Amino acid sequence: MAKPQEEELTEKVDGFVTYLKQKNRLHSSYDVAKRTVLLMREICSKTKWASADELMYRMRVAGKKLVEAQPSENAVGNMVRRVLKITREEHASCIGESEDLDIKDSLHTLLHGEVDQSNFSKPVLNLKGSVIETMNELLDELEGGASNIASQALDHIHSSEVIMTAGYSKTVEAFLKAAARKRKFEVIVAESAPSYQGQELATKLAQDGIQTTVITDSAVFAIMSRVNKVIIGTHTVMADGGLKALNGAHQLALAAKHHSIPVLVCAALFKFSPEYLCSYDQDTFNKIVAPHDVLSFTDGEFVSKVHVQNPVFDFVPPDLITLFISNIGGSAPSYIYRLISDLYHADDKDL
Template sequence: MPSLESEIEGIIETFTNNLKQRKFKGSRDLALNSVQLWKKIIGQMKWQNARELMDTIKKIGKDLAETAPSETVIGNMTRRMLKIVRDEYAMLQKGKQEESDLQDSLQKILTADESDSDYTKNIPLLKPAIMEHIGEFLAELESSEIDISAQALEHIHANEIIMTIGYSKTVSAFLKSAAKNRVFQVIVAECAPFFHGHQLAADLAEARISTTLIPDSAIFAMMARVNKVIIGTHSVMANGGLKAVCGTHTLALAAKHYSVPFVVCAPMFKLCPEYVCSLDQDGFNQFVSPEEVLNNDEGKLVSKVNVYNPIFDYVPPELVTLFISNTGGNAPSYIYRLLSELYHPLDVQL
């Protein structure tokens, strides 16, 4: 494995520090910065063949993923880089992009054989081909929010009542896009104790969308009047389940009870080929200070209890009706197929 130049080490260290200090504004910003980081590393690093490059990408990607275990986007972008390297190598060596062929059968995906591709052949055109592919992928990431918003009129109809929870830039853009041609109402659950719903309600009201802010305790009572639930999510797991802001599971259960469609706006970079283990809440979840839930003024009580304040909820796939991504709408049962197109089976474990 080639030694990392000091300049590249500096770039990685800066990214890691920003990650630890939570300087990235949402998953999309983190995804863009991750890909730009990989573009610099692949472009500046000295490597002889695809195997050398892939080994280095896996090593760095694993270290970055361990820095922030709850940020699945980092691992997703690492796997996409590996898939890009594999695709370009296959295309240049055999003249076809066989790994991304949409006509591949499920059997071929499951029995993928790498014996004829050891990736050690030196191909001079590989580096420029990879850099061009990464540039196209960056453009796709940048336009993902616009592509999802463009589908808004297909899902939101006149005089509907829409419910959502917390704050999501993608959902905000989606609703604003629909409001240009439709008149509808939005009910926003405030998402205590972080109250991110206040920001979304303010944004929608500013865009002249009829908006009502409700406490989380009123979700079930209001659901009977709702036509559709539209939310954003942090990650989409391999089985079609969600890793979403705390309170989303409550919203999904209420929607299921009243048979209200539960729609999730999630760009493709949020699709994660990992499953949730009920025993691994530390790896899946992220816990913050319980100050907002139980403050220090209640001194005697605080000394006698343990208070957990998780950021995320897990929502099982059976509670989700539809995923809207930048490539179109899909049912939760189709997620496995999308994952097989996005990532190579051998890269699922970094």
């Protein structure tokens, strides 16, 4: 006997929660974002709802559950907010309202202190089909993000340059390989201990015929003087233009600033978050994994009184970043606020 659709959907949400709670696993931001959108699409298509208000409530409930399961995975909250804004826009489109709904809401907030949500409670014809169609377009955007960024590589990488990077990023890998089809350049990769993701990137670049050198993290400052530019990936772009990037990115950016080397960050739009880093909220911002990569468990008896932390991420302030390269082109850190306002609705900041 087939399970009811809502019961099947609940099981999928719980399965995704379990996936997110695997703390010692570094999840792919792309996979997390794609699974979140697919889940939101199923909520739209398989649950019973009569209005945009009811649909957004169901999405928020599921989204909040996912965010609480792993607060450091910003891609979940980002995609839930994107889908909520899609619902608002499609509702406005179906009832024939102006596209400048955000401006109207902002004016209403200034005058009355709260946004008038009454119109979202009215049933609208064809809303489900419109929302699902736009979600499919969002999935296409996610899928084409890396290739759109890679297509801009020749504008930023020139012949005979020395590029430094760190860690492993699929987007950076695609970016460098796209440039290597027409340009000859050298790549220096910091190995990014203790995960050593840099070695994985170096191997894949070398297999593609790119001249690649792996260095230890401690050699970054010494080598930086002969580098032309630094190109890195990131886990999340915060609302102020700062980065939540792999451990070691901060020292790389500091060394680049000391030598006046530009730092380029390749990041698809789904990584842009409306959230800020709060200094007192490190537990939500960062992700602490098992310390055995830093200090082996077999050495524990000799250092029994030492408490070892192994954080996954670094925060890189926006003043250390020169340019963001996203699906839609290059943006300065000072322009990130504008991208955020285009991607998300102000009322969805708190799920």
